[in-house]
Amino acid sequence: MSATRSKAVHRLRLPILGTLFAVAGFAVLSWFIYTEALQELETLKFAKTDNVEWSMSQSEVDYLRFLEALSITPETATAQELAEIRLRFDLFFSRIDLFEQGALFAAFQDDAKLGPLLNTIEGRLDAMVEPVDGPDVGLILALPNIQQSALSMRSDVRELALEGVAFFARQSDQDRNQSAGTLTHLVYLTGAMLFVMAVLSFGLFYFNRQTHRQSTKVAQANSRLQGILETSLDGVIVTKNTGEILTLNPAAEQMFGHLAEDVRGVPVGDLIVPDHLRQAHRAGMARMLEGGERRVIGQGRVQLEACRQDGSIFPVEMALSAVNEDQDEVFVAFLRDMSQAHADEKELIKARDQALAGEKAKTDFLAVMSHEIRTPLNGILGTLQLMTREPLTQAQQKMLRNMDISGQLLLRHVNAVLDIVSAEAGTVSVREDVLNPGVLIQKIVDALGGAAAERGNVIEWSWNGSEKDWVLTDAHKLEQILLNLVGNAIKFTRDGRIAIGAAIEATADGSETLNLSVCDTGIGISQDHLPNVFDDFQTFDASLDRATPGSGLGLGIARRFAEALGGSISVSSTLGKGSQFDVSLPVKRVVAPVIVDKNPNRQAILSPKMNILVVDDNQINLDVMAAMLKHEGHGVTCSTSGLDAVQQAMAKRFDVILMDISMPGMDGVTATAHIRQGGGESSDVPVLAVSANVLPDDTRSYLEAGLSGVLGKPLTFEALQNALLAANGSSAPLAHSNDLLDxxxxxxxxxxxxxxxxxxxxxxxxxxxxxxxxxxxxxxxxxxxxxxxxxxxxxxxxxxxxxxxxxxxxxxxxxxxxxxxxxxxxxxxxxxxxxxxxxxxxxxxxxxx
CATH class of the missing domain: 1.20.120 (Four Helix Bundle (Hemerythrin (Met), subunit A))
Incomplete structure (x- = not known):
């Protein structure tokens, strides 16, 4: 009943508020028009046209004085007379220029009659500028022409002055008419406001009568509310502020097993609150009666436990509110049985845990498998590199080259899997590098030019628009995106063209984006497959996959890297005609870096010969690494376990230690910690991790554990040499041969x-x-x-x-x-x-x- 009464009062307030808002609106509008009228009146006090009209009249005076100064004989002209001519010319010229350039005269410059007059006079004056501003001799020679030209302007100057004054007089009339219009609008607005006020007053009288009719509707509303409570699926319990039950709706009767007539007047705490919560309930009721803090009332839905008639305890969700009724406060509690919801939640949590466990198992499986594949690959590819440095027959070289191609392809697949694992684990980190997009694209074109030529393709790139230079972004991820896109274009195009476009464009918010496009004239992609082209392991057609082998991970990695950089990637394609991939990445423009050569004699740096301890439990990997190091002239000591490596490092001084990470017994991280803490001969030498586990988290953990750097398997001569030079404090050497060709x-x-x-x-x-x-x-x-x-x-x-x-x-x-x-x-x-x-x-x- 109280709620219905509140609605009635609310309906009465609406017209009152509407009246107030209308009055306020009229007041604001009246103020604006009143202010405008005052401004118009103030303007009329100071007629700017007086100034303008005086200037127009003064122009004729200046002209006549100029004519007067010209009325001399050229043969007898003195310097003072020439100076007077220049002065009067400058004054008259300035006056005319004021008419041409001044803001006050802008209104008549476009006038059909005054404009041409002004242009004619100014043109003649412009012709006089050179002799007037020149030497006295030139001015004396030009005086006859200047006098004749000045006299020919008499009628034009006269007409300009008269017409100008008339023009601005008309302008003044228009301004006065405008002011009168403003005052008229103010009068109309005042009348309209009085009319609306009268209408609103009548409306208030009408709504006041309507209030008397609301009492009947209140009773009807109470009846409807009772019907709502009777049919509500949530239990509703109404109590006094002291806790005695006033009524229960049918849903509450069914939920708790009590009839409303049986429990009326019974404290609610003795009826539905479990035994272990009753003391806290009573303390809360006492606190509220004393005017203390209300911790549940009006706080939304809260999760509690309740008790049925049979003593069973079950979870409920309760919303409690206080209502004033006939100057007394009553509490209304809405309760919902949450037993089924909690059971469903437990099932969802169980399903989520199973899904997370499955994802973790998949990630762990991929990481372990990549490690297990990279480890033997280290032996295979390392051995192949060693073999390339031995004399071989042409047939052996061809077989060796084929084996290396297959091995490198397998390594790319493994690296792709690692990129996917990193992305799904949320460990894709973004760094900022200063790079030149043009240099990077050219590098990729050069690197893939041979592969494109083998398939009869032409590969080219260009800037779309003006050429740009240096930007700030993640160079590795940008390079990987382009390598994957261009590699795909080459793979699916034969005897065609691959075009790379680049542009740096400003966005609406002032930032800049690097927009790249890779277009090919290859086989294209069907419209059915386009929505899934960036999914992992998507190759779409088995026969095509055999012709152009791949893991289907390249585009998925490109998408992940583009999103990690805050950008996007999209594709458009026509089957049989080709495809276009577009990449948009936010970048920051930077100035070109200044390259300082800290080692000007770097060409003289040779790879230093070192004494190296190599640790690996895999004998093949151990033999390969030892052979690669010995081939470069290093001294090598081998160890097959972490414990043996610690003992050797304690007893002997090495220049560098290459430490395998995954070893039975004592792993590489533990062995490194023992070497660092043991105080032996090699406690302070660089220790480089050699591992197939090269995910970002793994690499970070190695460095945090005290290792000096990380070498990923499989090893290459170049990576090994660069790592050793870095450990020795040198830069990678450039070619130092005096020969023209390598x-x-x-x-x-x-x-x-x-x-x-x-x-x-x-x-x-x-x-x-x-x-x-x-x-x-x-x-x-x-x-x-x-x-x-x-x-x-x-x-x-x-x-x-x-x-x-x-x-x-x-x-x-x-x-x-x-x-x-x-x-x-x-x-x-x-x-x-x-x-x-x-x-x-x-x-x-x-x-x-």
């Missing part, structure tokens, strides 16, 4: 590519280098030259032109450091080096093609 690299190119692909790449490299040499000059754009030098250096390195590459590296460094003088001095040596390198390359090419 014969070993040329042999590798000849073995890797067929003659057609080799010829295509060779021709392109030679053309790029020739163009670079021709374009270079003292006035070259240094940032652009740095990019070109970098690109050609990559191509030169691919064809073993090591001396030319070193010169190009120096050129790139000088350009990036903005050292133009040194750059110019280096150009002759670069040209000579390319001339000699070109002749040597042509000789080699003629022999192998």
């Amino acid at each position: 014969q070993r690299q040329l042999d590798q190119m000849r073995k890797t590519l067929d003659k057609t692909a080799l010829k295509t790449l060779f021709t392109r490299m030679m053309a790029d280098a020739d163009k670079l040499i021709v374009d270079l000059g003292p006035d070259a754009d240094l940032p652009a030259t740095a990019v070109l030098a970098h690109n050609v250096a990559g191509s030169a390195a691919m064809f073993g032109a090591q001396k030319f590459r070193l010169h190009l590296n120096d050129i790139e460094k000088l350009c990036l450091s903005d050292e133009r003088d040194a750059f110019v001095r280096a150009l002759p040596a670069l040209g000579v080096c390319w001339r000699d390198s070109r002749a040597a390359l042509e000789t080699w090419h003629s022999k192998v093609i």
Whole structure:
């Protein structure tokens, strides 16, 4: 009943509030119009046209004074008279220029009559500027023409002054009319407001009568409310503020097993509160009666336990509210039996735990399997690298090359699985690198150019719009995205074209995005398969998969990396015509970094010969690593267990320790801790982890445990050499041979590519280098030259032109450091080096093609 009464009062308040809002609205509107009227009246006090009209009249005065100054004889003109002419000309010219440029005169500048007059006068004055501002001799010679021209303006100046005054008089009339209109609007608004006030007053009288009719409706509402309570599925218990039950609805009777007439007046705590909670319930009731804190009333739904008539305890959800009724406070409790909900929740938790356990098992399985695969791969690929450094027949070299291709393919699949595991585990970390997108794309084009040529494809890239330089983003992830997309395009295209586009564009919020597109003319993707193209292990067609083998993980990894960088990736394709992948990544534009060569004599650095302890429980891996190190001239001591490694490190001083991580008994992390803490001969030497477990969490745990670095299996000569140089405090060495060409690299190119692909790449490299040499000059754009030098250096390195590459590296460094003088001095040596390198390359090419 109280709630219904409240609704009636609410209905009465609505028209009152509406009236108040209407009055307030009219008051605000009236104020605005009143203010505008005052402004109009204030404007009328000061007629700006007085100023304007005076200026228009004064222009004729200035003209006449100018004519008066001109009325001299040129032959007898004195310097003072010429000065007077210049003064009067400047005053008259300034007046006319004021009419042309001044804001007060903007209104008549477009007038059909005044505008041409003003232009005519100004044109004649402009013709006088040069002699007037020139030397006295020139002014004296020009005086007859100036006098004639000035006299010809008499009628125009007169007409301009008269018409201008008339024009601004008309403007004044219009302003006064506008002010009158504003005052008229104010009068109309006042009348409208009085009318609306009268209507609202009548409305208030009407709604006041309606209030008397609400009493009947209150009774009807109470009846409906009772019906709602009777049919509610939630139990409803109404009690006094002292806790005695007033009534129960049928749902509460069924829930607790009590009839309403049997429990009326019974304390609710003795009826439905379990024994172990009754003391707390009574304390809470006493606190509320004394005016203390109400911890349950009005706090929404709370989870509690309740007791049925048979003594069984079950969970309930209760919402308790206080209602004033006839100046007394009563409590209304809405209760819901949560027994089934809790049972369902337990089932959901159980299902969730099972799902999480399944995901963890899958992740653990993939990680373990990748480790178990990488470990034997270390032995296989390491042995293959060792074999490539031995004299072999051509047939053996071909078989070895095929084995290496298969091994590298398997390694890429394993790495793809590791990327998926990292992404699903939420351990994909993003770092910020300063990079040049053009350099990165060119590097990928150079790296995949041979694969594209083998399939008869042309691969190219370009900037969409103006060329951009340096940005801040994760270089590794961006490179991986492009490698996967371009690799896919090559794999599904034959005798076609792969085009890479790049652009850096500003967004609406002022940030910038790097937009990349990879287009191919390959087989395309059907519309049915497009929605799933970025899912893992998607290859869509088994026969196609056999023709173009792959794990189906590349696009999934590209999607994850793009999202990790805050960007997006999408695809559009037409079956039989080709596909286009678009990547959009947020980036920050930065200035080109200054490359400082901290070791100017780096070409003289040779790989230092070290005494190395190699630890691995797998004998094959141990033998391979030992052979690779011995091949480079290092001293090697082998150990097959963590305990033996600790003992040897305690007794002997080594330069570096290569420590396997997963070993039975004492693992590599524990062995490293013992070496560090044992105080032996090698307690402070670098310890490099050698492991197939190279997930980010694993790598971080190794470094936190005290290891100096991490080498992932399978090992390569380059990775091993760089790690040893880093442990020794050196940078990776560049080629230091005085030979023009690296014969070993040329042999590798000849073995890797067929003659057609080799010829295509060779021709392109030679053309790029020739163009670079021709374009270079003292006035070259240094940032652009740095990019070109970098690109050609990559191509030169691919064809073993090591001396030319070193010169190009120096050129790139000088350009990036903005050292133009040194750059110019280096150009002759670069040209000579390319001339000699070109002749040597042509000789080699003629022999192998």
